Amino acid sequence: MLYIKAPAKINLTLDVLYKRPDQYHEVEMVMTTVDLADRIGLELRNDGKIVIHSSSGIVPEDDRNLAYQAAILLKNTYNVHEGATITIHKEIPVAAGLAGGSSDAAATLRGLNQLWNLNLSIDTLAELGANIGSDVPFCVYGGTALATGRGEKIQPLPAPPSCWVILAKPRIGVSTAKIYEGLNLENIEHPNTKQMMTALENKDYSLMCKSLGNVLESVTCSLYPEVAVIKNQMIRFGVDAALMSGSGPTVFGFVDSESRLNRVYNGLKGFCDEVYAVRMLGERNSLA
Numbered sequence: 001m002l003y004i005k006a007p008a009k010i011n012l013t014l015d016v017l018y019k020r021p022d023q024y025h026e027v028e029m030v031m032t033t034v035d036l037a038d039r040i041g042l043e044l045r046n047d048g049k050i051v052i053h054s055s056s057g058i059v060p061e062d063d064r065n066l067a068y069q070a071a072i073l074l075k076n077t078y079n080v081h082e083g084a085t086i087t088i089h090k091e092i093p094v095a096a097g098l099a100g101g102s103s104d105a106a107a108t109l110r111g112l113n114q115l116w117n118l119n120l121s122i123d124t125l126a127e128l129g130a131n132i133g134s135d136v137p138f139c140v141y142g143g144t145a146l147a148t149g150r151g152e153k154i155q156p157l158p159a160p161p162s163c164w165v166i167l168a169k170p171r172i173g174v175s176t177a178k179i180y181e182g183l184n185l186e187n188i189e190h191p192n193t194k195q196m197m198t199a200l201e202n203k204d205y206s207l208m209c210k211s212l213g214n215v216l217e218s219v220t221c222s223l224y225p226e227v228a229v230i231k232n233q234m235i236r237f238g239v240d241a242a243l244m245s246g247s248g249p250t251v252f253g254f255v256d257s258e259s260r261l262n263r264v265y266n267g268l269k270g271f272c273d274e275v276y277a278v279r280m281l282g283e284r285n286s287l288a
């Protein structure tokens, strides 16, 4: 059995520039992986089938599963005769703004590349992954990157300064399409992407905290007020900065001391059942 780690991502910035004729939005996002990860087990099958097992009751085990779609795409594109049993040990909350499904698809591409001895480059896998979803190419590379286009154009960035990340997910799932649809393009407060990139280059923690911004946050908060409630609680318990990730509803906060981490974590645990304290992974090569 081959095991591959599929980490969650957070969006340090998420900006929307305009709506494209293909109905996607042109975005500019600084993304980074965090150490909250699904584990994907891959086993070779000689009957050519792709079979999915998932530890989560809510993730589909059929062709709606993004890992299944990734495997079929790779198999058909490269005319592979073998199959695979793909076991997904789910740790990343589903429909949370943390790219769990995209990361499972990306890990499947990386893992099957090994299992089926395809010797494809990481760039080829990322290009293929764009057919599954906009966040899949970033997840193929991992680490920290600027994502543009509809999210599939990836430019590597330096790892963020070291700190703790607290994630809290209210008990709702959010549809990404619905949140993008709700965005009023006439009235956007754009985050300062360049400033965030400078913060990463200089490993400047306080500038990173100041530069966080996500144009989808107000859309999700107006549909689901509990997201704003969690963000305010996080700030009240003492994080240095907090932001919603992706289309939500997960909110993340940063602290740079362990004593404050414990205070925030325990405070949030009092009224939110899905709270995680993790490290950023930061670098591309941390995807063993």
Ligand SMILES: C[C@@](CO)(OP(=O)(O)O)[C@H](O)COP(=O)(O)OP(=O)(O)OC[C@H]1O[C@@H](n2ccc(N)nc2=O)[C@H](O)[C@@H]1O
Residues within 6 Å of the ligand: 011, 014, 023, 024, 025, 026, 027, 029, 096, 097, 098, 099, 102, 132, 133, 134, 135, 136, 149, 150, 151, 176, 177, 178, 180, 245, 246, 247, 248
């Ligand atoms: C918002 C983000 C930020 O990282 O993440 P999540 O909240 O999903 O984690 C991403 O842009 C989500 O990427 P992903 O979840 O892969 O989206 P896709 O499957 O490609 O698209 C789902 C739907 O979202 C909308 N969409 C997505 C990407 C984009 N640049 N513009 C869009 O308008 C479209 O309506 C599309 O049909």
Ligand SMILES: Nc1ncnc2c1ncn2[C@@H]1O[C@H](COP(=O)(O)OP(=O)(O)O)[C@@H](O)[C@H]1O
Residues within 6 Å of the ligand: 058, 059, 060, 064, 065, 066, 067, 088, 093, 094, 095, 096, 097, 098, 099, 100, 101, 102, 104, 105, 174, 176, 246, 247, 248
């Ligand atoms: N392997 C998978 N893990 C999680 N969700 C999946 C997977 N495959 C398909 N999905 C579906 O993708 C949708 C989005 O899930 P997810 O990727 O967790 O969220 P997000 O896009 O907010 O980061 C869910 O409706 C879920 O049913």
